[in-house]
Amino acid sequence: MLFGRILPRSFYARSTVEVARGLLGKVLVHGSTAGIIVETEAYLGGDDLAAHSARGLSARTRVIFGPPGHAYVYLIYGMYECLNLVAEPDGRPGCVLIRALVPVRGVELMRARRGISRGVEQLANGPGKLTLALGITRAHNGVDVTRGPLVVRERVGAGDIKIEVTPRIGITRSADLPLRFVLVREASVGGTDDRVLSSVELP
DNA sequence: GGTAGGATGGGCT
DNA sequence: GCCCATCCTACCC
Numbered sequence: 001m002l003f004g005r006i007l008p009r010s011f012y013a014r015s016t017v018e019v020a021r022g023l024l025g026k027v028l029v030h031g032s033t034a035g036i037i038v039e040t041e042a043y044l045g046g047d048d049l050a051a052h053s054a055r056g057l058s059a060r061t062r063v064i065f066g067p068p069g070h071a072y073v074y075l076i077y078g079m080y081e082c083l084n085l086v087a088e089p090d091g092r093p094g095c096v097l098i099r100a101l102v103p104v105r106g107v108e109l110m111r112a113r114r115g116i117s118r119g120v121e122q123l124a125n126g127p128g129k130l131t132l133a134l135g136i137t138r139a140h141n142g143v144d145v146t147r148g149p150l151v152v153r154e155r156v157g158a159g160d161i162k163i164e165v166t167p168r169i170g171i172t173r174s175a176d177l178p179l180r181f182v183l184v185r186e187a188s189v190g191g192t193d194d195r196v197l198s199s200v201e202l203p
Numbered sequence: 204g205g206t207a208g209g210a211t212g213g214g215c216t
Numbered sequence: 217g218c219c220c221a222t223c224c225t226a227c228c229c
Contacts, residue, residue, distance in 0.1 A: 078211030080222050128222045
């Protein structure tokens with residue numbers, strides 16, 4: 001698995017939906033651990049009542065209104081942390097929740113952090129699981145993901161991908177909007193990555 | 204295969 | 217005080 005360049009800020013300075021779709025198939029890297037992004041959700045500005053930014057600017061939502069290409073990490077249910085990547089030009093709200101990864105580097109460390117000896121496909125197949133597996137915490141809230149140690153990279157040799165679109169998971173407001181994006185499989189046949197990508201079990 | 208319930212703490216009304 | 221952008225275990229088909 002070869003990683004390409006770090007995604008530049010211009011990648012994130014687009015509409016939240018474009019960024020959510022564009023992140024599929026890219027590689028999230030933190031230290032010695034990395035995984036291919038296979039599931040994302042877009043949380044928009046404006047009429048999207050499920051978004052944390054819907055209630056306006058606050059100490060918590062400040063990052064979402066800030067410049068693109070930064071991490072928004074928050075605590076959910078008092079126990080887990082969720083990673084978002086901020087989209088849209090500076091000053092406009094919008095972020096992408098990373099919901100699932102296929103581990104490609106540092107699998108043993110991920111296993112140790114998760115405290116389980118289960119299949120590799122279950123190490124990072126959920127928003128609370130992947131932050132635990134990659135060692136991402138609220139200490140990363142606001143960090144610039146166009147500079148290390150937490151970055152997203154291109155994947156060398158990645159072909160066309162197929163994307164499935166569904167409503168978002170686990171929300172009650174604005175629940176019917178088609179803003180969840182899942183990487184179904186590689187369209188190009190024959191790469192060893194096909195097996196890896198199809199092995200993820202989405203929660 | 205499926206679902207019900209509990210853990211656990213911060214943000215907001 | 218209530219509501220969560222969740223996960224795991226136990227238990228029941």
